[in-house]
Amino acid sequence: MAAKLPFDEVNRTALGDLSRVLDWAGVHWKQHGHEIQMINPQRADKGYGSFSVNANTGAWADFSCGDKGGDVVSLVAYLRGMPQGETCKELAKLLGISSGVASPATEKQQLPAPVSAPAGEQPLLPIAADMLGLMPKSKAKHPGKVVQVWRYNDADGLPLVFVARLEPGGNGRSKDYLPLSVWVDQATGKRVWKWKGLPAPRPLYGLDRLALRPDAGVVICEGEKAADAAAKLLPDHVAICWMNGAEAVSKADFSPLAGRDCLIWPDHDQPGEQAASAVAVELKKVGARSVAVIDPASFERFAPAGDASTPALVGDGAWGKGDDAADALPRGWTPEHLAMLLAQDGTVQIVQAATAAGVDTGSRAPSATQQAPKRPKADSQGGPFRVTDGGLWFQTADMDDAMWVCDSLEIVASTRDKSGENWGVLVRFADQDRTQKEWNIPAEMLATSEGAEVVKGLMSRGLRMGSGPKARQRLLEYLGRYTGTARATMVPRLGWHGDAFLLPDGQVGSSQEQLVFQASNKQREVMQVAGTLQEWQQQVGQYCVGNSRLAFAVSVAFAGPLLDIIGAESGGFHFYGDSSQGKTTLLQVAASVFGTSGYMQTWRATDNAIEALAAAYSDCLLPLDEIHQCDPRIVGETIYMLGNGRGKNRANDRGGSRGSVAEWRLLFLSSGEKTLAAHLAEARKEMKAGMEIRMLAIKADAGESLGLFNHLHGLGSGKTLADQLKGAVAQYHGTPARAFIEKLVSERGNVASLIRDGIVRFCNDALPAAAHGQVHRAASRFALVAMAGELASMWGVTGWGNGEAWKAAHVCFADWLAARGTVGNREDEEILSKLRLFFEQHGEDRFTRLSDESILHDETGGGPMPDDHAPKTMNRCGYRRRDKSSGVTEYFVFPESFRKEICAGFDYQHACKLLAAAGALDVTKGAGFMYQTRATPEARAKNGRVKVYCVTSRLLDIDSAEDESGAAYG
Numbered sequence: 001m002a003a004k005l006p007f008d009e010v011n012r013t014a015l016g017d018l019s020r021v022l023d024w025a026g027v028h029w030k031q032h033g034h035e036i037q038m039i040n041p042q043r044a045d046k047g048y049g050s051f052s053v054n055a056n057t058g059a060w061a062d063f064s065c066g067d068k069g070g071d072v073v074s075l076v077a078y079l080r081g082m083p084q085g086e087t088c089k090e091l092a093k094l095l096g097i098s099s100g101v102a103s104p105a106t107e108k109q110q111l112p113a114p115v116s117a118p119a120g121e122q123p124l125l126p127i128a129a130d131m132l133g134l135m136p137k138s139k140a141k142h143p144g145k146v147v148q149v150w151r152y153n154d155a156d157g158l159p160l161v162f163v164a165r166l167e168p169g170g171n172g173r174s175k176d177y178l179p180l181s182v183w184v185d186q187a188t189g190k191r192v193w194k195w196k197g198l199p200a201p202r203p204l205y206g207l208d209r210l211a212l213r214p215d216a217g218v219v220i221c222e223g224e225k226a227a228d229a230a231a232k233l234l235p236d237h238v239a240i241c242w243m244n245g246a247e248a249v250s251k252a253d254f255s256p257l258a259g260r261d262c263l264i265w266p267d268h269d270q271p272g273e274q275a276a277s278a279v280a281v282e283l284k285k286v287g288a289r290s291v292a293v294i295d296p297a298s299f300e301r302f303a304p305a306g307d308a309s310t311p312a313l314v315g316d317g318a319w320g321k322g323d324d325a326a327d328a329l330p331r332g333w334t335p336e337h338l339a340m341l342l343a344q345d346g347t348v349q350i351v352q353a354a355t356a357a358g359v360d361t362g363s364r365a366p367s368a369t370q371q372a373p374k375r376p377k378a379d380s381q382g383g384p385f386r387v388t389d390g391g392l393w394f395q396t397a398d399m400d401d402a403m404w405v406c407d408s409l410e411i412v413a414s415t416r417d418k419s420g421e422n423w424g425v426l427v428r429f430a431d432q433d434r435t436q437k438e439w440n441i442p443a444e445m446l447a448t449s450e451g452a453e454v455v456k457g458l459m460s461r462g463l464r465m466g467s468g469p470k471a472r473q474r475l476l477e478y479l480g481r482y483t484g485t486a487r488a489t490m491v492p493r494l495g496w497h498g499d500a501f502l503l504p505d506g507q508v509g510s511s512q513e514q515l516v517f518q519a520s521n522k523q524r525e526v527m528q529v530a531g532t533l534q535e536w537q538q539q540v541g542q543y544c545v546g547n548s549r550l551a552f553a554v555s556v557a558f559a560g561p562l563l564d565i566i567g568a569e570s571g572g573f574h575f576y577g578d579s580s581q582g583k584t585t586l587l588q589v590a591a592s593v594f595g596t597s598g599y600m601q602t603w604r605a606t607d608n609a610i611e612a613l614a615a616a617y618s619d620c621l622l623p624l625d626e627i628h629q630c631d632p633r634i635v636g637e638t639i640y641m642l643g644n645g646r647g648k649n650r651a652n653d654r655g656g657s658r659g660s661v662a663e664w665r666l667l668f669l670s671s672g673e674k675t676l677a678a679h680l681a682e683a684r685k686e687m688k689a690g691m692e693i694r695m696l697a698i699k700a701d702a703g704e705s706l707g708l709f710n711h712l713h714g715l716g717s718g719k720t721l722a723d724q725l726k727g728a729v730a731q732y733h734g735t736p737a738r739a740f741i742e743k744l745v746s747e748r749g750n751v752a753s754l755i756r757d758g759i760v761r762f763c764n765d766a767l768p769a770a771a772h773g774q775v776h777r778a779a780s781r782f783a784l785v786a787m788a789g790e791l792a793s794m795w796g797v798t799g800w801g802n803g804e805a806w807k808a809a810h811v812c813f814a815d816w817l818a819a820r821g822t823v824g825n826r827e828d829e830e831i832l833s834k835l836r837l838f839f840e841q842h843g844e845d846r847f848t849r850l851s852d853e854s855i856l857h858d859e860t861g862g863g864p865m866p867d868d869h870a871p872k873t874m875n876r877c878g879y880r881r882r883d884k885s886s887g888v889t890e891y892f893v894f895p896e897s898f899r900k901e902i903c904a905g906f907d908y909q910h911a912c913k914l915l916a917a918a919g920a921l922d923v924t925k926g927a928g929f930m931y932q933t934r935a936t937p938e939a940r941a942k943n944g945r946v947k948v949y950c951v952t953s954r955l956l957d958i959d960s961a962e963d964e965s966g967a968a969y970g
Helices: 007-016 018-025 072-080 084-095 207-212 224-233 246-251 270-286 325-331 335-342 452-460 469-480 521-526 533-539 548-566 583-591 607-616 632-644 676-681 689-694 718-731 735-766 773-794 804-820 826-842 895-902 908-917 937-942 953-969
Strands: 029-032 035-038 051-054 060-062 121-123 145-153 159-167 176-185 191-194 217-221 237-241 261-265 290-294 303-305 312-314 348-355 358-360 385-388 391-394 403-406 410-416 424-430 436-442 487-491 495-497 500-503 506-508 514-517 571-576 621-625 667-672 695-699 847-849 878-882 889-893 931-933 946-952
Touching: 007 018, 007 072, 007 084, 007 735, 018 029, 018 035, 018 072, 018 084, 018 735, 060 072, 072 084, 145 207, 207 237, 217 224, 224 237, 224 325, 224 335, 246 270, 246 735, 261 270, 270 290, 270 348, 270 506, 270 514, 312 335, 391 469, 403 469, 410 514, 436 452, 452 469, 495 548, 500 514, 500 735, 506 735, 533 718, 533 735, 548 571, 548 583, 548 621, 548 667, 548 735, 548 773, 548 804, 571 583, 571 632, 571 689, 583 621, 583 667, 583 718, 607 621, 607 632, 632 676, 632 689, 632 695, 676 689, 689 695, 689 773, 695 773, 695 804, 735 773, 735 804, 773 804, 826 908, 826 953, 847 889, 889 895, 889 953, 895 946, 946 953
Parallel strands: 217 237, 217 261, 261 290, 410 487, 487 514, 571 667, 571 695, 621 667, 847 878
Antiparallel strands: 029 035, 035 051, 051 060, 121 176, 145 159, 159 176, 176 191, 290 348, 303 312, 348 358, 385 391, 391 403, 410 424, 424 436, 495 500, 500 506, 878 889, 889 946, 931 946
16 A cells, blocks of 8 residues: 655645745745745746735635645645645655654754755755756746856855856846756766755855955955956955845855955945845854945946046946946946045945954944035036035026035935825934934925924934025925935834844845834834843853743743744733842843843833833833833733734724724733732732733742842852843843844744744643643743743854753743642633632621521421521521531522622623532532522422522632642642
């Protein structure tokens, strides 16, 4: 009998590695959040939009032709025109899966595997000399011809991969750049050329030239053609590039540039600027000696004149959108002209300056004394404004001299929100300390005749302006005349936006257009970076080792960015205990992952203010100190709001919805001297189970008589360690989040399945048998924190060893479960608790004692009589009697009293089920949850039976049994 094909395992593994599968299938694709859009190769598909796959489920559809399927195997079968069985086999080979055997991709791993080539097929590196003559001259089914080929060599000059330019490109494009490499089948040894790139990390173009000139500076361009041109214009530099353009920076291996002086020459467009920023980040990671970036706008201000012997620069340079080094040569630029341009103020921006001691990673370029600016000539094309290093100038054809309007003010882009509304202009300038500033000016502020708010806003940010109303009028005119095509999207929250992660100082990863964080300067300030990651690890991170609360809180900070990746819900943790146990220090340490001590917020705010904070801090950590400062009347609803990830839907003055509702994904940390239940009790409110699960309470005391700490690391006392941490987080902060997010962006497609497997493993290890779903839900959040800390440790962010975060999460979960006291349903426990309280308080004063307590039933109609010697019962709920043989007391409760008073606030029928299950409710067959008796004079008078609820004193014994059960889990 043939072995069953592993469809389920292949689909599950392929979904976790979907980007690799789509590349292998040869499809052009791009991702927007959980949706991946593709070009359908089975029809004449010319653009994205109609053919997509859900990255969470694998379901796919082409809405233009109606083709669809429910998993990755059917998708690949459709793309390649193969039967699904054959497709399953091919994917199993690709993913290393065999029938009945778990693959490495699906084993329970502690760490994610790196992106690699398919099992059984590996690239031939370097390419053997005998294969060079067999290189294909064209690509089958491609409309273009190969017009140019670039060779990527290793340091010894041996070929690794080629990049070919084909014209025209496919699907209406003018050109395509396609990689060409040799691959070896490990089983057969067969070697074949394929139109595919190498696995990441990919080599740089020009490694052999770097090896030959180890002391030369390096100029980094976007594209091989640009690099070849830059080599001619900057002969004292080695010109290189990375493979596959602006969106593949993270896939390149920049390690050969360690210790080198690097100059980035970006393309003159928005993707070029974003790619340059990404390259600068990679260069810092690998330890480049210095990093600088050429401002491509400088080529707009100047044009080459003269010849090599008498070079000169004149105004009005011709430099269009997308132009790069390859466009400079045909326009007359020479090495001499370029040297003059690079010497101009503002042409080169220092990102990382070399110092004698090493590398200075300051964010500001060093100041320089500026020469008196030359006045620009009037625009021959009719535009009266010119921007130079000396400022913004206005001059018309009939003016002899230009008017200086203000300091140099660049319009970066037109802005609007995601709904296409709230337009504005994003401007960039340097203040009087030469610090770069950006401000999005809403278009409505330009609509006023005087524009006073615009002028005040720019001047308050440090822009110098010309005196008099005319200068202000020209400034507003300049801003209002912008007709450029550059666009930026204003977003009100941080975090994930598609594949890009937005931070206040910029985005990590690529997006269709620039994202700009719409937030106050205050929030930008509290998320600044200080010190290096290594300093944070030495001064803060190392003290978390062996301290369960500290390690857990820091791991919570890393868990926020993972919520979107696995679709997890928002929620939080509350550390409670007596004062001076280090709770505020705990939150400050967690906050240092993202920014300064000011990053930590307090509960002293309205629910509307906390809603705004949550929206701004999306996908990050929100620390909230001192819950007792929050009004107990609103704290419960605020916790529901934070956990639900959605704010209020407010009405406008016409009764309709005011607009979009704030949304977020985040984990929050809270602290206070009391639990949430105790805080709510001050306002005579009860804690609901939903509140408990949305904010899980953990004792701040670690149980070692050291308050928050388990281990003092030789510092003598808890106060000394707390003081050390407070001083350290003030000096070193912000770097861990940046390092973690940069790595997470590059590995986003690889970690989802690993995180989910880790959550399952944690829950299997930590959960007791028969735990209710509420406890499972809580355990999953603890597990997510554990996996976040482990990923951060594996990626070298925390400085901890493997297992530290995992252990801390286990300890904190066990303490939470012990304090909860039960693994059952919190709502059911609350119902039984309220019932128990009523009978404890009113078992005698609200129930009349029957005279003959030994008689259980009297079929003759006599029955027990009320005890005439007992005190008169006020507000009677029923009768009681005690069985002398068993010692059990029966409470015969009138139906209306039971339903409307004793069970007020919850479903009485559900309460009956709980009592019956606990053995504390006697019922008569055929009477539902009721009991038939003649235990009252009224019943005797009517000579019939009445229905009552018969609750027994066994109810009062349930609590102690639960305590024993709960203690076992502690």
